[in-house]
Amino acid sequence: LWRTAYDTSRKRILRNLHTVNPLLAQILDLWHKHFSNLRLVDVKALAMSETALELIPFGKQANAHIEYSKKHLLSEWLPSIQAIFVQGSKKKQIPPDHLKRRLKRFYDCVAAIMTFQLQSLCLNSILDYTHFILDIGMSNPGFEISILQRNKVIQFEPSFAKFREVILRVYDQMIESVSNLPRLETKLYIDLEDTPHELKPVILDEIVNECRLKVEETLHEQRIGPELRVQDFDYYIHLINGDAQETVDKFLAQEHTFEEYKVKVAAFDSLVKEIPIELAHVVT
Numbered sequence: 001l002w003r004t005a006y007d008t009s010r011k012r013i014l015r016n017l018h019t020v021n022p023l024l025a026q027i028l029d030l031w032h033k034h035f036s037n038l039r040l041v042d043v044k045a046l047a048m049s050e051t052a053l054e055l056i057p058f059g060k061q062a063n064a065h066i067e068y069s070k071k072h073l074l075s076e077w078l079p080s081i082q083a084i085f086v087q088g089s090k091k092k093q094i095p096p097d098h099l100k101r102r103l104k105r106f107y108d109c110v111a112a113i114m115t116f117q118l119q120s121l122c123l124n125s126i127l128d129y130t131h132f133i134l135d136i137g138m139s140n141p142g143f144e145i146s147i148l149q150r151n152k153v154i155q156f157e158p159s160f161a162k163f164r165e166v167i168l169r170v171y172d173q174m175i176e177s178v179s180n181l182p183r184l185e186t187k188l189y190i191d192l193e194d195t196p197h198e199l200k201p202v203i204l205d206e207i208v209n210e211c212r213l214k215v216e217e218t219l220h221e222q223r224i225g226p227e228l229r230v231q232d233f234d235y236y237i238h239l240i241n242g243d244a245q246e247t248v249d250k251f252l253a254q255e256h257t258f259e260e261y262k263v264k265v266a267a268f269d270s271l272v273k274e275i276p277i278e279l280a281h282v283v284t
Contacts, residue, residue, distance in 0.1 A: 021093060021106070021109075022088070022093060023084060023085060023088040023093050023094070023110075024109065024110065024113060026084045026088075027081055027084065027110070027113055027114070028113065030077075030080055030081065030084070031077075031117050034076075034077075034080075035073075035077055035117070035121070038069060038072070038121060039065075039069070039121075039124065039125045039128055039129075040065065040066045040069045040070075040121065040122065040125035040129075040174045040177060040178075041062050041065045041066060041125055041128070041129045041132075041170060041174065042065045043128050043129060043131075043132040043139065045065070046058070046061070046062075046132060046140075047132065047139040047140065047141070049141050050141070051141065052141055052142045052143055052144045053140075053141060053142065053143050053144065054143070054144050055143055055144070055145075055158045055162065055163060055166055056158070056166070058143070058166070059166040059167075059169065059170070062129075062170045062173070063170075063173055066170075066173050066174055066177045067177075069177065070177045070178075070181075073118075073178075073181060074181070078181070078182070078184070078187065081114070081184055082184070082187055082188065085184065085188060094106065104195065107183070107184065107185045107195070110183075110184050110185075111183050111184070111196075111199060114181075114183075114184065114199055115199045115200065115201045116201075118178040118181065118199060118201040119178075119201040119202065119203065121178060122174055122175060122177075122178045122201060122203050123203065123207065125174050126171060126174060126203075126207070126208060126211055127211070129170060129171075129174070129211075130211040130214060130215060133167060133215050133218065134214060134215065134218050136218070136222070143163065145157070145158065145163075145226055147226070147229070147230060147233075149240050152240055152241050152242060153240075154230055154233055154240065156226060160219065160223055163219055164216065164219055167215060167219070168212055168215065168216070171208055171211065171212060175203050175208070178199075178201050178203075179198075179200065179201065180198045180199075181198065181199045182197060182198060182199070183195070183196060183197060183198060183199055236271070236275065239271070244268075248264075251264060
């Protein structure tokens with residue numbers, strides 16, 4: 001009696017518990033061997049820079065990494081899984097087409113595994129990217145920022161608002177890149193009905209927002225050094241706000257001796273030689 005019950009249960013499990021299907025094991029093995037170390041943003045490449053990063057090229061490079069990773073998934077990961085299933089079909093490891101409910105459950109299981117792999121890729125990429133941004137002076141060589149005079153006002157270039165925009169935008173780009181990859185069955189069948197066509201990995205807002213908040217806090221902390229550095233310009237503010245020009249204009253409008261001209265020229269010549277030396281610094 002137990003033997004009959006065992007055989008019946010075994011057959012039912014083999015028909016419906018698709019996790020024991022060898023094709024799914026091959027999907028897991030494929031990811032582990034060839035894609036588990038993939039990251040949407042290659043922070044190791046970014047960390048190789050021997051100089052501080054420029055913000056705009058950094059944003060473009062991060063986006064290029066993400067685009068490359070997505071193309072890699074589409075050109076390598078998906079075709080490799082397709083090849084596994086083509087071979088599996090020949091070995092009758094896929095439910096037959098006429099058993100539509102069973103076939104649908106099977107591909108739902110496949111989609112669940114592939115979705116989990118995309119979620120893992122995205123989450124690991126988010127965590128590694130966050131660590132890179134926060135690891136200033138170590139893996140992160142820092143970012144260049146300039147102080148410019150524009151319209152008689154001292155400004156940072158890029159602005160801190162721009163830093164926030166570019167660095168945080170990468171999170172959205174990473175999530176978007178894994179959000180609409182095709183389900184496997186859309187590549188294998190042409191007459192699918194009532195089947196979602198895309199994988200929909202869920203990246204929890206709580207995780208992303210926590211990472212974004214850490215980055216924003218770090219950006220806020222990193223403002224202190226440059227803003228303190230601006231105070232070095234207080235001594236030269238008359239050159240920036242136009243007071244020095246007004247003084248020179250008044251001086252030239254009046255009669256002066258040669259010695260008075262020498263004193264005035266020497267004063268400005270001293271400033272010219274002094275400013276690059278005094279104000280060219282690196283803030284860490």
